[in-house]
Amino acid sequence: MRSRPVGKIPSPGELFLSRPPRTVSERVKSKVFFAGVLAVIITAPLMGQCKDINSRSMAEETAFNQFTLDEDRLQGEYASLGFETMLRQGGKSARRIYDKAITDQLVEISRRILALAPESARSFKFSIGLVDDSEPNAFQLGGGVILVTLGEIAEAPSEDFVAMVLAHEFCHTIRRHRTAFLTRLKLAVTARAVDARLAALHDEFEQEADIFGSRLAVAAGYNPGSVIARFREKKSKNWQLRATIFECAAAGKSLEPEAMSFDFFAIREHARKLLAAKGSGK
Numbered sequence: 649m650r651s652r653p654v655g656k657i658p659s660p661g662e663l664f665l666s667r668p669p670r671t672v673s674e675r676v677k678s679k680v681f682f683a684g685v686l687a688v689i690i691t692a693p694l695m696g697q698c699k700d701i702n703s704r705s706m707a708e709e710t711a712f713n714q715f716t717l718d719e720d721r722l723q724g725e726y727a728s729l730g731f732e733t734m735l736r737q738g739g740k741s742a743r744r745i746y747d748k749a750i751t752d753q754l755v756e757i758s759r760r761i762l763a764l765a766p767e768s769a770r771s772f773k774f775s776i777g778l779v780d781d782s783e784p785n786a787f788q789l790g791g792g793v794i795l796v797t798l799g800e801i802a803e804a805p806s807e808d809f810v811a812m813v814l815a816h817e818f819c820h821t822i823r824r825h826r827t828a829f830l831t832r833l834k835l836a837v838t839a840r841a842v843d844a845r846l847a848a849l850h851d852e853f854e855q856e857a858d859i860f861g862s863r864l865a866v867a868a869g870y871n872p873g874s875v876i877a878r879f880r881e882k883k884s885k886n887w888q889l890r891a892t893i894f895e896c897a898a899a900g901k902s903l904e905p906e907a908m909s910f911d912f913f914a915i916r917e918h919a920r921k922l923l924a925a926k927g928s929g930k
């Protein structure tokens with residue numbers, strides 16, 4: 649069996665060390681590359697549309713869940729160990745890898761976001777792992793285990809984009825979506841409930857993760873501009889709604905344009921090289 653595949657695992661409290669939101673001077677100090685164009689953001693007409701979305705509170709009750717917090721953590725551990733098998737079943741052969749440079753950068757972004765997370769987030773020991781898959785994706789396996797593919801880093805237009813993705817996954821964890829879903833699944837089998845209800849639950853959880861995740865990342869100083877742009881490109885109603893949710897998180901806020909710090913630029917290049925090496929069969 650492969651050894652424990654997680655990247656750098658900060659101690660439980662470590663990810664919560666308070667980090668102030670990013671400032672302009674900090675960006676300049678870290679040799680900012682401006683991603684340009686996507687400065688955005690969003691003003692008055694949207695505010696009415698955002699009223700419902702922005703009135704949601706992360707302190708509101710979570711979905712019905714028959715699992716304990718310890719079981720959330722165990723779910724994460726088990727899923728983490730069986731992750732590669734799970735990928736193989738889906739026809740993929742991607743492996744977990746460890747890369748210090750990328751992991752350190754993801755942990756840094758995570759700290760900024762989690763510093764602003766509600767108290768309930770402290771029940772989870774967050775860890776960030778990497779998967780050497782070129783397809784952009786991120787997963788949370790429950791209990792705080794988050795996985796990000798190299799493709800997600802390699803294709804991210806900015807650090808801000810990755811921050812939005814991570815914050816979305818953190819909110820799935822904090823809101824305990826995985827075990828809430830398993831709870832419903834368990835009950836659905838006995839009640840022979842239809843798949844449609846589970847699909848609706850899935851959509852509801854995605855929406856929660858978008859609403860609270862975008863809010864956290866924006867509070868940490870990140871700009872959702874490129875996420876919004878990407879969602880707007882996809883024409884379906886669902887993607888348009890998701891774009892609106894991210895716009896609402898930024899509505900009325902004055903955010904710096906998306907920028908790419910030197911550190912992020914470097915790890916993105918690094919992720920691309922790792923994928924290219926894999927592609928050439930090395």
Ligand SMILES: [Zn+2]
Nearest residue numbers: 816820854857
């Ligand atoms: Zn999600």
